[in-house]
Amino acid sequence: MSEKRDALELAREVFDIEIEGVTALRDELGPSFAALVDRCAAAVDAGGKIVLTGVGKSGYIGRKIAATLSSVGNPAVFMHPVEARHGDLGILQKNDLLVALSYSGETEELLVVLTPAKRLGVELAAVTASRNSTLGKMSDFVLEMPVPREACPFNLAPTTTTTALLVLGDALAMVLLNKHGFTKSDYGRRHPGGAIGRMVTMKAGDVMRKAAEIALVAPEATVRETLYAMSHARSGAAVVADGEKRLLGIFTDGDFRRRAADDDLVLTKRVGDLMTPNPVSIQADAQVVEVIKLVEKRRVDDLVVVDGSGRVAGLIDIQDLPGLKLM
Numbered sequence: 001m002s003e004k005r006d007a008l009e010l011a012r013e014v015f016d017i018e019i020e021g022v023t024a025l026r027d028e029l030g031p032s033f034a035a036l037v038d039r040c041a042a043a044v045d046a047g048g049k050i051v052l053t054g055v056g057k058s059g060y061i062g063r064k065i066a067a068t069l070s071s072v073g074n075p076a077v078f079m080h081p082v083e084a085r086h087g088d089l090g091i092l093q094k095n096d097l098l099v100a101l102s103y104s105g106e107t108e109e110l111l112v113v114l115t116p117a118k119r120l121g122v123e124l125a126a127v128t129a130s131r132n133s134t135l136g137k138m139s140d141f142v143l144e145m146p147v148p149r150e151a152c153p154f155n156l157a158p159t160t161t162t163t164a165l166l167v168l169g170d171a172l173a174m175v176l177l178n179k180h181g182f183t184k185s186d187y188g189r190r191h192p193g194g195a196i197g198r199m200v201t202m203k204a205g206d207v208m209r210k211a212a213e214i215a216l217v218a219p220e221a222t223v224r225e226t227l228y229a230m231s232h233a234r235s236g237a238a239v240v241a242d243g244e245k246r247l248l249g250i251f252t253d254g255d256f257r258r259r260a261a262d263d264d265l266v267l268t269k270r271v272g273d274l275m276t277p278n279p280v281s282i283q284a285d286a287q288v289v290e291v292i293k294l295v296e297k298r299r300v301d302d303l304v305v306v307d308g309s310g311r312v313a314g315l316i317d318i319q320d321l322p323g324l325k326l327m
Contacts, residue, residue, distance in 0.1 A: 098117055103128060226251055236253045240271055244311065249275030249276055
């Protein structure tokens with residue numbers, strides 16, 4: 001038991017140290033971060049891209065930052081410094097911004113490729129602990145990101161610094177997203193595969209059961225007739241609408257079970273008298289991500305889909321969503 005307590009105590013200490021580092025970096029953010037945002041935006045707006053480079057742990061974080069930037073509309077790639085010396089400098093083109101990542105600013109494998117890179121005419125921005133480092137002095141622009149200490153007991157293994165760099169990259173990506181007015185639809189176009197892409201590219205009308213396939217009844221229909229329509233449609237709910245298909249209410253198998261327990265004559269009664277009026281509904285052109293949010297917020301199993309005139313277009317049964325790989 002003592003080993004477990006010691007392990008948990010140590011783990012929590014690592015969390016505390018890294019949180020301390022991220023908080024310190026947040027508090028130090030200032031004009032240099034805003035300037036980096038402007039330089040990144042200018043490169044993208046001019047038809048260029050953001051090229052991240054770094055070695056070791058910084059390199060791994062650089063790859064992730066590049067991937068995140070690209071996913072939110074800012075073309076970005078990672079260039080490994082060693083490979084750059086053997087031809088990958090060709091990645092750099094006019095209007096690109098080269099962002100070099102090195103906490104110490106003294107990483108030899110990185111430094112030796114920067115002069116050849118600058119000869120190609122690209123601007124060099126550095127993210128490092130000190131502008132007085134070799135990297136800082138070589139760069140056109142420096143964003144300093146000092147952190148108090150590593151989580152490593154020897155203060156050597158990159159831990160807090162890489163976490164802080166990762167968060168800094170996320171902050172850069174989200175600020176650029178906002179600056180460029182990037183939308184959920186834009187995001188979906190860049191993520192056509194997987195549940196994320198489907199949720200932001202598909203509409204409610206794409207995943208609903210069409211009006212002709214659901215139990216759609218008039219308020220004058222009896223509960224018996226309504227249950228027959230539900231059975232025929234293989235649905236746990238019936239949508240109640242007037243003669244022009246304007247939504248009036250919904251009646252579910254749960255409603256029937258609750259009524260039947262106390263009313264032997266429930267089958268002969270008008271469904272309009274027993275339905276739930278003004279049920280939860282959504283526009284057919286709403287994104288599926290909005291469907292998911294509404295289902296989770298209102299805790300419903302069935303969502304009526306209406307067109308722009310408020311007429312019933314279909315029904316979304318929550319049981320259909322896993323089959324579409326949306327939940």
